[in-house]
Amino acid sequence: MIRLEARAEPSKLMGFAAPVIALLVTLFAGLILFALLGVPVGKAFYAFFIEPLSSTYGLSELGVKAAPLIMIAVALSIGYRANVWNIGAEGQLILGGICGGAVALYFYEVEKWYVLPLMTLAGILGGMFWAAIPALLRTRFNANEILTSLMLTYIAALLLSLLVHGPLRDPDGFNFPESRLFHAAATLPIIFEGTRLHIGALVALLLVVVGWVLLSRTLLGFALKVNGQAPRAGAYAGFTQNRLIWFSLLFCGAAAGCAGLFEVAGPIGQLLPNISPGYGFTAIIVAFLGRLHPVGVVFAGLVMALSYLGGESAQISLNLPVAVTGVFQGMLLFFLLAADVLINYRVVWGRRGTAGRGASL
């Protein structure tokens, strides 16, 4: 009989191994899935995981897709460590896109070097403003930030829709809900000519370093972690909880707003009614997949980005339905949560031990 036995303390090894185990089990389950769909397993595996990475362009696209996920997930991780549950990064991303995009359209006639920095600043401030609302509600009225930040996402999406249907609409666009295309000075520089990999990818990596230093090398990072694990101990130590809440939300708002601006000033190049395929929500998955650790988030972001690219490649070369992508992502999370049990429990074969306080399966 297999039993789960509680560990005396959480296993460090398993903390690292669980995502790897989850990934391997997902791959294995994926192979079964492909076999059931009647697709040659080797070919499917190649289309999903190798083909998207087999060209420079593919690699650059992986960066384009992963950059916003990583930027937002790093910032979310910091908040989640402090028990601040910002679910509304998507809304903060959209506000960043709106504010930065509006600046680009305001300077439509001006092709000067300062347009892009101004846009970035506006994007960051927009995201921070949207995150400040749940921060205020939480610290002032003790309103749950999970609900308020999530609800604000829908308001942000409708606000964007309102603006591109109205004031920000392209005057020469036959009333279609799209802004003008941004001019060259309002679009992000490209890292490699011929690709869409923009400097946002470098900013994402920089943010990873900042996040890591913050969490592991500063008093603020320590305060955030203490607040997450033992708020009362934190209070006795003199850490003001409200300040940590404000910091977590504003930091995340800034990162998400910047990511949103990078989307509209990068690969999109204009404002559309829909500027994000749910990056703010997917980043929550990425944050947990990366163990709320900035470096883990980089790997998680790349894996998640690859799952989208692989899904497209599998559709094109094997005619697999898009649902396979969703199934893959779902399995990965499912197995990760399952594998997490191994951090606090160990698997024991045979009869119940005398010392263990095991939960029988």
Added chain:
Amino acid sequence: MFALPILKTARLKKVSLAFAAVLLSLSSVSVNAADPVKVGFVYVGPVGDHGWTYRHDIGRQALEAKFGDKVKTTFVESVPEGADAERVIRKLASDGHDLIFTTSFGYMNPTNKVAKQFPNVKFEHATGYKRADNVSTYSARFYEGRAVIGTMAGMMTKSNIAGYIASFPIPEVVRGINAFTIAMRKVNPDAEVRVVWVNSWYDPGKESDAAKTLIDQGADIITQHTDSPAPLQAAQERGVVGFGQASDVAAFAPDAQLTAIIDDWNQYYIDRTQAVIDGTWESQDVWHGIDSGMVGFADYNASVPDDVKAAADVIKEGIIDGSFHPFQGPINNQAGEEILAEGEVLDDGVLLGMDYYVEGVQGSLPK
């Protein structure tokens, strides 16, 4: 494919290389019979939406049925309109597709961006207005279908209220609402149309909720400009009637569907693929209607009275022979002021940018 002549001088070499380049670029147009023409499709929804995307995929299947081994088709479904679209379109182009159909308005700029990088690949963008030497645009005059179902709605409503579930306030959708309303009020001057915007092309939950709200407000006719059969399923449940959108959804709402406007892209896709095979493909702008078959109809429900069928058929025939236009005067705006005099017809330019409601539509247009 082309043997280069023996080259004697560098200059001649340059000239003949240029010549070969021209030949090669031509050769990619007239495709060798041995290689199948690769045709790619980019869809905004899932192929199983039973609406817009479903009908484009039927068109894709028609290509395979018609050309057999001579074509190879590929599709990518549920591609978000945004940063992802460009990657998907580019991937299809770089994978050797000769002809790529991008089937949603939001793909316009990505399609044109990729088209610049792949001058030998032909692109066809549905419902847009930006063209290039290798980018065509195509759409259908769905408003003609709206005039037909509007006429039926006006004759069959008892509450004089029709509910209209709309996606986004773009000219295409506003035009449909107006065409429906004008036709409905022509046969029933007391009729009004109430619109609910769901801000999505495909969201069965929202579409269904919108239909129920409209029915609760007294609508006994439900019509829609969204892609799922959910509104008609709601109508079926509540015992009211309506019209299918984009495809025949009688299977989902056997009593509720009076008829359906059917998007029929099959012939267009076949013609354009044939043009690529023949090497005669040229960039163009197509806006076809009922006459070409691009806008079709499902069979009338058995519950539709004969006089309603006859009136609907008169509209269809009038549109085909040109004696009737869905936007012919007199047309009033919402304030009741005449905006088009009797005998005049709105031209395509006005129709393509339509951003106002006509008399009989309740509420104001979101802007």
